[in-house]
Amino acid sequence: MNMSKNGEVLLTWEDLWVTASSLKDGNKAILKGLTGYAKPGQLLAIMGPSGCGKSTLLDTIAGRLGSSTRQKGDILINGRKQTLAYGTSAYVTQEDTLMATLTVKEAVYYSAELQLPNSMPKSEKKQIADMTMKEMGLQDAMETRIGGWSGKGISGGQKRRVSICLEILTRPKLLFLDEPTSGLDSAASYYVMKTIASQCQGRTIIASIHQPSTEVFSLFHSLCLLSSGRTVYFGPANAAIEFFALSGYPCPTLQNPSDHFLKTINSDFDQDIEEGQTSRKSTEEVINILIKSYSDSDKYRAVQSQVAEICKQKQESPYLKSRLCWLNDFLNHVQEGEVLEKRSRASFTTQSLVLTRRSFVNMSRDLGYYWLRLAVYIVIAVGLGTIYYDVGFSYTSIQSRGSMLMFVATFITFMAIGGFSSFVEELKVFQREKLNGHYGSGSFVIANTLSAIPYLVLVSFIPGAIAYFLTGLQGGFEHFMCFALVLFTCMMLVESLMMIVASIVPNFLMGLITGAGIQAVMCLSGGFFRLSNELPRVFWKYPLHYVAFHKYAYQGLFKNEFEGLKIHDENMKRLIKGEDILKYKWEMDMDYSKWVDLAILLGMIILYRLLFLLLVKAGEKVKPAVRAIMSNSPQQINSAETPLHEFAA
Ligand SMILES: Nc1ncnc2c1ncn2[C@@H]1O[C@H](COP(=O)(O)OP(=O)(O)OP(=O)(O)O)[C@@H](O)[C@H]1O
Numbered sequence: 001m002n003m004s005k006n007g008e009v010l011l012t013w014e015d016l017w018v019t020a021s022s023l024k025d026g027n028k029a030i031l032k033g034l035t036g037y038a039k040p041g042q043l044l045a046i047m048g049p050s051g052c053g054k055s056t057l058l059d060t061i062a063g064r065l066g067s068s069t070r071q072k073g074d075i076l077i078n079g080r081k082q083t084l085a086y087g088t089s090a091y092v093t094q095e096d097t098l099m100a101t102l103t104v105k106e107a108v109y110y111s112a113e114l115q116l117p118n119s120m121p122k123s124e125k126k127q128i129a130d131m132t133m134k135e136m137g138l139q140d141a142m143e144t145r146i147g148g149w150s151g152k153g154i155s156g157g158q159k160r161r162v163s164i165c166l167e168i169l170t171r172p173k174l175l176f177l178d179e180p181t182s183g184l185d186s187a188a189s190y191y192v193m194k195t196i197a198s199q200c201q202g203r204t205i206i207a208s209i210h211q212p213s214t215e216v217f218s219l220f221h222s223l224c225l226l227s228s229g230r231t232v233y234f235g236p237a238n239a240a241i242e243f244f245a246l247s248g249y250p251c252p253t254l255q256n257p258s259d260h261f262l263k264t265i266n267s268d269f270d271q272d273i274e275e276g277q278t279s280r281k282s283t284e285e286v287i288n289i290l291i292k293s294y295s296d297s298d299k300y301r302a303v304q305s306q307v308a309e310i311c312k313q314k315q316e317s318p319y320l321k322s323r324l325c326w327l328n329d330f331l332n333h334v335q336e337g338e339v340l341e342k343r344s345r346a347s348f349t350t351q352s353l354v355l356t357r358r359s360f361v362n363m364s365r366d367l368g369y370y371w372l373r374l375a376v377y378i379v380i381a382v383g384l385g386t387i388y389y390d391v392g393f394s395y396t397s398i399q400s401r402g403s404m405l406m407f408v409a410t411f412i413t414f415m416a417i418g419g420f421s422s423f424v425e426e427l428k429v430f431q432r433e434k435l436n437g438h439y440g441s442g443s444f445v446i447a448n449t450l451s452a453i454p455y456l457v458l459v460s461f462i463p464g465a466i467a468y469f470l471t472g473l474q475g476g477f478e479h480f481m482c483f484a485l486v487l488f489t490c491m492m493l494v495e496s497l498m499m500i501v502a503s504i505v506p507n508f509l510m511g512l513i514t515g516a517g518i519q520a521v522m523c524l525s526g527g528f529f530r531l532s533n534e535l536p537r538v539f540w541k542y543p544l545h546y547v548a549f550h551k552y553a554y555q556g557l558f559k560n561e562f563e564g565l566k567i568h569d570e571n572m573k574r575l576i577k578g579e580d581i582l583k584y585k586w587e588m589d590m591d592y593s594k595w596v597d598l599a600i601l602l603g604m605i606i607l608y609r610l611l612f613l614l615l616v617k618a619g620e621k622v623k624p625a626v627r628a629i630m631s632n633s634p635q636q637i638n639s640a641e642t643p644l645h646e647f648a649a
Contacts, residue, residue, distance in 0.1 A: 006202060007173050008040035008041075008078075008173060008202055008203075008204070009040060009077060009078060009089075009173050009174040009203075009204045010037065010038070010039055010040060010077070010078050010079070010204070010310065011037060011038040011061060011075070011076070011077055011174070011204060011206075012036070012037040012038075012074075012075070012076045012079075012306075012307045012310050012311065013034060013035065013036055013037070013060070013061050013073060013074065013075045013076075013307075014035050014073055014074045014075075014076075014307050014311060015033050015034075015035055015072075015073045015074070016031055016033065016034040016035070016057075016060060016061075016071065016072070016073035016074075016075070017029060017031060017032060017033055017071065017072040017073055018030045018031040018053075018056055018060055018065065018069055018070070018071045018072075018229075019069065019070050020068055020069045020070075021068070021069075021070070022068075029229060030053050030056045030069065030229050031053050031056055031057055031060065031071075031229045032228075032229045032230050033073075033230075034057060034073075034224075034226075034229075034230075034231055035231070035234075035303060035304060035307055036224055036231070036234045036303060036307070037303070037306060037307055037310070038061075038204050038205075038206050038222070039204065039222075040173075040202055040203060040204050041200050041201060041202060041203070041204075041221075042200060042204065042205070042221040042222055043196065043197050043200050043205045043206075043207065043219060043220055043221050043222075044204075044205070044206045044207070044220070044221065044222040044223070044224060045207055045208075045209050045212070045217075045220040045222070045223050045224070045237065046058065046206065046207070046208040046209070046224045046226065047208070047209055047210075047212075047223060047224070047225050047226070047258060047261065047262065048225055048226035048227055048232075048262070048265065049227065049262055049265060049266040049267070049268060050210070050268070051268070052226040052227050052228055052229065053226050053228070053229040054178075054179075054208035054226060055094060055178050055179075055208060056069070056229075057208075057224075057226070058091075058176050058178050058206065058208050060075070061075055061176075061206070062089060062091050062176045063075075064091065064435070074311065076310060076311060079310050079311070088174070088437065089172060089173075089174035089175065089176065089436075089437075090167040090168070090170070090172040090174070090175050090176070090436050090437075091167070091175075091176040091177075091178070091435065091436055092163050092164050092167050092175075092176065092177045092178060092180055093163075093178055093432065094178040094179050094182070096156075096159040096160060096162070096163045097163075097428045097429055097431075097432045098146045098148070098159060098162060098163065098429065099146065099358070099362055099425075099426070099429050100145070100146050100147050100148030100149070100151070100153065100366075100425065101145065101146075101361070101362045101365035101366050102145065102146055102358070102361070102362065103142065103143050103144060103145050103146070104133065104138055104141050104142050104143075104144060104146060104154060104158070104162055105129075105133070105142040105143060106358075106361070107146060107162060107166065108129045108132065108133055108138075108162070108165055108166065108169070109125075109126065109129050110354060110357075110358045111129075111166045111169060111433075111438065112125040112126070112128060112129040112169055113125060113346060113350070113354045114345070114346055114350075114351055114354050114355070114433070114438050114439055115169055115170050115345050115346065115438050116128065116169070116170065116345070116346065117345060117346060118346050118347045118350055128169060129169065132165050132168060132169055133165055135165075135195040136161040136162070136164060136165045136192060136195065137161065137188060137191055137192070138158065138161055138162065138165065141154050141158050146159065146162065148425070149425075155183075156183040157183040157184045157185070157188060159183075160180065160181075160182065160183050160184060161184070161188070161192060164177065164180055164192065164196070167436060168195075168196070168199060170345075171199060171203065172203070173202070173203050173204065174203070174204050175196075175199075175203065175204070175205045175206070176206050176207075177196065177205070177206070177207040177208070178207075178208050179207075179208055179209060179210060180192060180193070180196065180207055180209070181193060181209060181210070181212070181216070182210060186213050189212070189213065189216055190213065190215050190216050193207075193212070193216045193219050194219060197219040197220075200221070211258060211259065211262065212258050213256060213258075214256050214257065214258075217237065217256070217257055217258050218237075218238075220237035221236070221237060222234075222235065222236060222237055223235065223236070223237040223240050225240065225261055225265070227265040227266075227267065227287045227290075227291075228267065228287070230287075230291055231291070231294060232261075232265055232287065232290045232291055232294060233261075233290070233294055233299070234294070234299065234300075234303050235299040235302070235303065239299070240257065240261065241257050243293070243294070243297065243299065244260065244261065244264070244290075246293070247289060247290050247293040247294075248289065249264050249286065249290070264283075264286060264290070265283070265286070265287050265290065266283065267283040267284050267287060345437070345438070345439070346439075348440070348442065348443060351439040351440075351443040352442075352443040352446045352447055352450075353447075355439065355443050355444060355446075355447030355448075356446070356447040356450045356451045357451075358447075359426065359447050359448055359451035359452075360451040360454075362426065363422075363451055363452065363455055366422050368418075368419065368421060368422045369419050369422040369423075369455070370419060370455040370456075370458070370459055372418070373415065373416075373418045373419060373459055374458060374459045374462065374463070376415070376418070377412065377415070377459055377462075377463035378462065378463050378466065380412065380463065380467075381462075381463035381464070381466035381467040381470075382466060382470070384404060384407065384408070384467040384470070384471065385466055385467050385469075385470025385471055386470065388400055388401075388403075388404045388470075388471040389470055389471065389472075390470075390471075390472045391404070391471050391472050391473070392472070393565075393566065393567055393568050394567070394568060394570065395567060395568070395569045395570060395571070395576075397567065398567055398576075398581055398585065401471075401473065401561055401562070402528070402558070402585075402586065404467075404471055404473075405554070405557040405558060405561060406528045406554065408464075408467065408483075408487060408557065409486070409487075409490060409526075409550060409553040409554055409557055410523045410526070410528075410550065412463070412487065412491075413487065413490035413491050413493070413494050413553070414494065414516075414519055414523075416490075416491040416494035416495055416498075417494060417498055417512060417515050417516060417519075419495065420498050420502070420508070420511065420512055420515065421508060423495070423498060423499070423502065424502055424508050424511065426448070427499075427502050427503075430444045434616075434620075441613055441616040441617055441620070442613060445609055445612060445613050448499075449609060452492070452495065453492075456488055456491050456492055456495075457488060459491065460484055460487040460488035460491055461484045461488070464480075464483060464484040464487050465480070465484070468480055468483055468484075473561055474560070474561055474564070474565060479560055479561075482556065482560040482594055482595075482598065483557060483560055483561075485598055486553055486556040486557050486560070486597075486598060486601065489553075489598065489601040489602055489605060490549065490553050490601065492605050493549050493601060493604055493605055493608060494515075494519065496604075496605055496608035496609050496612065497515060497518065497519070497608060498511070498515045499608070499609070499612040500608060500611055500612050500615065501514050501515045501518070503612055503615045503616055503619070504615065521544070521548075522544065522547075522548035522549065522550050523548070523550045524540070525540045525541070525544040525545045525548050525550070525551075526545070526548055526550025526551050526553070526554050527545060527550075527551050527554055527555075527586075527587070527588075528550075528554050528586075531586070531587045532545060532551070532587050532589075533587055549601060549604050552597040552598075552600045552601050552604075553597075553601065555588055555589060555594070555597045556594045556597035556598050556601065558582060558586055558588055559582060559588060559590075559593065559594035559597065560594045561578075562578035562579070562581050562582045562586075563578055563579060563582070563594070564578060565577075565578030565581075566578070567581065
């Protein structure tokens with residue numbers, strides 16, 4: 001049976017369990033045996049009190065569950081067991097991750113260029129972007145910057161609408177929305193949901209929602225009502241009122257049905273609920289009555305048989321079945337040719353160019369990215385220039401030159417971590433867009449590298465020139481160029497190192513400390529604080545001395561300065577050759593030239609950036625595969641809670 005026509009998506013989940021494990025609480029079940037489906041052409045709303053598991057259910061069926069949770073149960077896409085791959089669906093998360101420096105119009109235009117295929121003319125892309133912004137009621141905010149931690153911009157509700165706008169630009173076949181109306185007034189909620197509902201034709205839309213008005217509720221085709229991770233109701237939205245009435249909890253006249261449902265099943269405040277004229281029941285009892293009523297109902301049986309029909313799995317032994325499931329999942333991840341096709345989008349070159357432009361604009365507007373650093377570097381360069389002003393050619397100038405160059409190679413480059421917070425913000429946007437399949441990691445790495453180059457040239461050449469000429473280091477264009485280029489490559493290396501750190505360490509402060517720590521250890525083994533032949537052989541010399549970029553930075557700068565230099569030794573009345581100073585005082589490796597050191601530094605930049613790409617790609621491929629394997633391992637979930645059928649008993 002071909003269940004997917006024109007790329008439509010039918011999503012089913014059966015006996016879905018999700019547990020979170022913590023040292024303190026042990027295993028805690030968040031979702032408890034949920035079964036349901038989402039059909040093309042329908043808008044399914046997931047409702048329930050705060051903390052009932054709406055986001056967890058969305059994350060689970062969208063294949064985005066975090067590593068701290070475990071899942072069990074089958075999720076089928078068009079009747080086939082596969083996890084949603086990157087780029088096959090769109091997901092509007094609860095948190096708005098947007099580029100704060102862009103205006104609404106710029107953000108949507110860039111996104112349209114990134115997502116819509118190359119074959120579409122630019123004017124048409126703009127038209128789609130304009131139309132979508134209008135549908136989301138953003139026409140008056142188009143020229144306003146989004147804003148964020150660096151400055152106020154559009155309102156929270158407008159940000160929400162921008163986030164939705166970016167994801168519905170391509171009219172995805174499968175769309176997940178986590179609380180799309182939070183922060184919106186009732187009219188805005190209605191218009192936003194109406195736009196979303198109007199796009200249902202041939203598409204599957206699943207939205208978690210807190211408190212829809214009667215008008216918004218009427219837009220839903222199906223409703224999944226949860227309480228503490230259990231299904232209270234799953235079925236047509238317009239039949240939910242009847243279900244509550246038949247279960248003994250009719251919606252009072254003139255009351256918003258969703259208000260009534262949520263009030264009845266919210267156990268957080270444990271108010272007794274009136275039943276008929278006299279008796280009152282605790283919320284927990286009421287919830288159990290509703291769950292039992294649902295599991296005894298025709299609706300429940302209809303859902304079960306619908307899902308069973310779609311699944312039509314062979315009756316294997318439970319052990320063999322689970323083994324085959326995870327093998328199948330694993331193969332889905334390692335093999336090419338997902339059943340659910342990725343959306344067509346702009347070419348790699350277009351994406352890289354658009355991202356470079358966007359990143360360049362972002363860097364130019366974000367003061368913390370480069371401008372503040374440039375100002376601080378200029379102050380430090382003037383400081384260096386005045387401390388070592390006109391260093392001269394006396395014997396003592398050897399130490400002064402060495403210290404000045406060491407300061408440049410270590411501390412000025414070290415401060416390149418100053419842009420980390422801005423990079424982390426950009427990385428968050430990248431992660432969201434990558435997960436939603438807007439573009440791949442390769443385009444991001446290329447764009448980030450290209451857009452940063454002009455700024456790094458500025459922050460290395462201007463302060464570099466001030467410090468270089470005030471100090472009076474070796475004259476000549478070639479010498480200055482080598483000095484500035486080593487400074488430039490070191491700054492780029494530190495930025496590349498911080499990219500790697502950011503991809504491993506999830507937290508900004510932890511990333512900053514980790515990056516600083518790695519650099520401190522590397523600079524200790526660089527060959528200045530302890531000369532290379534005096535370094536302890538284990539770890540510090542082999543391998544760290546050869547791995548740390550500081551060795552090549554020190555060597556490049558020192559060779560550049562001392563080669564061809566003549567120092568006057570006033571006491572001994574003799575001239576000392578710079579080459580001898582390099583060999584005997586600084587113990588430099590003289591077998592190769594300063595340009596080789598520079599080339600090694602450039603090679604390291606490429607290596608570091610490739611490593612970042614590899615880590616991101618590995619996360620993309622390995623995480624879902626591991627999750628799929630883990631989710632079906634037989635001893636995964638140790639019945640942390642009572643199964644649904646026991647509640648029903
Ligand atoms: N990784 C996790 N580790 C531990 N507990 C978790 C984890 N993820 C979710 N939970 C818990 O599971 C419950 C459901 O969380 P979830 O975010 O799905 O609720 P929600 O219905 O979306 O809430 P809200 O409407 O407030 O966003 C909460 O009690 C939450 O604390």
